[in-house]
Amino acid sequence: MKMQAESPSAPIAAAFLMVAAMSIIGVIDNYVIRLAETIGLWQFHFTRAAMMLPLVLFMSIFGLGTMRPRRMNWVILRSLLLTVAMLFYFSALSLMSIAQALAGLFTSPIFVLLITAFGLRQRIGPWRIIAVVIGFVGILFVLQPDPATFDATILVPVAGGFFYALGAVVTRAKCAQESTAALLGAMVTALGLTGLAGLGWLALFPATAAEGAAGFVTRGWIWPMTDALPWVVMQAVGSSTAVFMLIKAYQLGEPSYVSVFEFSVMIFGPLFAWVVFGVGLGPWQILGIGLIVVAGVIIALRSA
Secondary structure, three states: OOOOOOOOOOHHHHHHHHHHHHHHHHHHHHHHHHHOOOOOHHHHHHHHHHHHHHHHHHHHHHHHOOOOOOOHHHHHHHHHHHHHHHHHHHHHHOOOOHHHHHHHHOOHHHHHHHHHHHHOOOOOHHHHHHHHHHHHHHHHHHHOOOHHHOOHHHHHHHHHHHHHHHHHHHHHHHOOOOOHHHHHHHHHHHHHHHHHHHHHHHHHOOOOOOOHHHHOOOOOOOOOOOOOHHHHHHHHHHHHHHHHHHHHHHHHOOHHHHHHHHHHHHHHHHHHHHHHHOOOOOHHHHHHHHHHHHHHHHHHHHOO
């Protein structure tokens, strides 16, 4: 969520906050597979939103702006687009490694450029075209699709990246004057209501959920959620803390500079998975992550 810088006078502090935020996200998202083994996607988003909303209200009370949107329709549209993106992303975390899920989500800068060029008819220049090509090659290296045995699940995080890009375009074009609390509160509310709607659907039309993480998307309400509760609490507190740091980073530093450090999550997530869970990466996947980071840096700097 890119915010306009209010006082770009502390670039070192801004970079530190962004890296700290991405390190938190890189750690907590590794544990989604743990909660996915016992509860479902919809219950996760509903319960996490119920825990996060009081924290967002707390942020509003302590100076991050009003929770009342100025342009309600655009804020709702942005929230829905980012909600769909997060549903795809968290579904991907239950299906594949965090490196692959993040690689798919971080196709968003590429999609933003394509939307800008072909949807908004704006010139993007040769450097950013080169960045699109570099990023696409990097994504192929990380996801490693096999044409002989194509599996559509590799497209799940890429779909998340597409909707995240649409949300970013709406944010920049129509929601730049909204307060931080309004945007965050609306998104958390949308995620919670979507989770509730999914639970309601599965209560009326139950689906046979597979055992373990494979049943994450089709699993209905599970109670008690004793095994999953610590990981949901971790997600709620960790996400709120990370988003607070992210917002503060964009307030302290120039956005095109700060956004470069957002790609550090591509390092922290896979590194934590390797150190703690022993989930390694092949040389081509490491190269792919590097290419995605390079592409993102080029896009961020050339978009300044």
